[in-house]
Amino acid sequence: QQQVKQSPQSLIVQKGGISIINCAYENTAFDYFPWYQQFPGKGPALLIAIRPDVSEKKEGRFTISFNKSAKQFSLHIMDSQPGDSATYFCAAKVRGYQKVTFGTGTKLQVIP
Amino acid sequence: GAGVSQSPRYKVAKRGQDVALRCDPISGHVSLFWYQQALGQGPEFLTYFQNEAQLDKSGLPSDRFFAERPEGSVSTLKIQRTQQEDSAVYLCASSQAGWTGPTGELFFGEGSRLTVL
Numbered sequence: 001q002q003q004v005k006q007s008p009q010s011l012i013v014q015k016g017g018i019s020i021i022n023c024a025y026e027n028t029a030f031d032y033f034p035w036y037q038q039f040p041g042k043g044p045a046l047l048i049a050i051r052p053d054v055s056e057k058k059e060g061r062f063t064i065s066f067n068k069s070a071k072q073f074s075l076h077i078m079d080s081q082p083g084d085s086a087t088y089f090c091a092a093k094v095r096g097y098q099k100v101t102f103g104t105g106t107k108l109q110v111i112p
Numbered sequence: 113g114a115g116v117s118q119s120p121r122y123k124v125a126k127r128g129q130d131v132a133l134r135c136d137p138i139s140g141h142v143s144l145f146w147y148q149q150a151l152g153q154g155p156e157f158l159t160y161f162q163n164e165a166q167l168d169k170s171g172l173p174s175d176r177f178f179a180e181r182p183e184g185s186v187s188t189l190k191i192q193r194t195q196q197e198d199s200a201v202y203l204c205a206s207s208q209a210g211w212t213g214p215t216g217e218l219f220f221g222e223g224s225r226l227t228v229l
Binding site: 006032041042043044045046089091093097098099100101102103104105 | 116143145147152153154155156157160168203205207209210211215216217218220221222223
């Protein structure tokens with residue numbers, strides 16, 4: 001049972017463009033939505049996270065948009081750079097527990 | 113150590129062999145997680161420890177999988193009688209937060225890649 005659905009599976013963006021990755025969930029007990037970045041041969045690393053009481057969070061070139069009523073959230077990478085080429089996972093955590101459930105991942109390639 | 117350390121980084125096993133994967137979490141981290149990541153997929157939760165207590169093992173796919181953290185620090189994931197479908201990267205993560213405490217960031221190791229022939 002896939003609790004967090006992620007799209008697209010892969011994405012190619014030109015340098016300087018905007019990368020957009022979308023996720024949707026069903027479990028209303030989720031109360032924390034992190035995004036992880038994973039480079040080949042490395043473990044995932046936390047990039048940015050949001051709670052459902054805010055609609056947007058921005059950190060540098062990375063922005064999470066959150067739509068609680070639609071149960072959807074997205075990651076926007078502004079001014080995408082080749083160094084951003086990696087796999088991105090959206091994730092969610094149930095209120096009160098530490099267990100994190102991951103989406104299936106989006107492989108982003110930023111071309112010069 | 114500075115980060116989560118996992119060993120071995122690569123393991124090739126013949127079908128039916130037993131394997132043991134080790135995780136050395138960040139010093140002082142209460143929580144320890146094991147995840148399984150198949151090729152091209154997201155990490156799938158296997159099991160969770162708070163100190164030495166295994167509080168959730170709902171993700172272990174079969175009774176061939178066993179995990180322990182006897183002294184509340186280093187953890188071992190053991191897979192008995194390995195099958196080809198066990199081929200995956202096994203990720204360990206640790207966190208300062210306890211099971212029901214405030215949200216804590218997960219710090220992942222680089223994983224152990226298991227290939228079962």
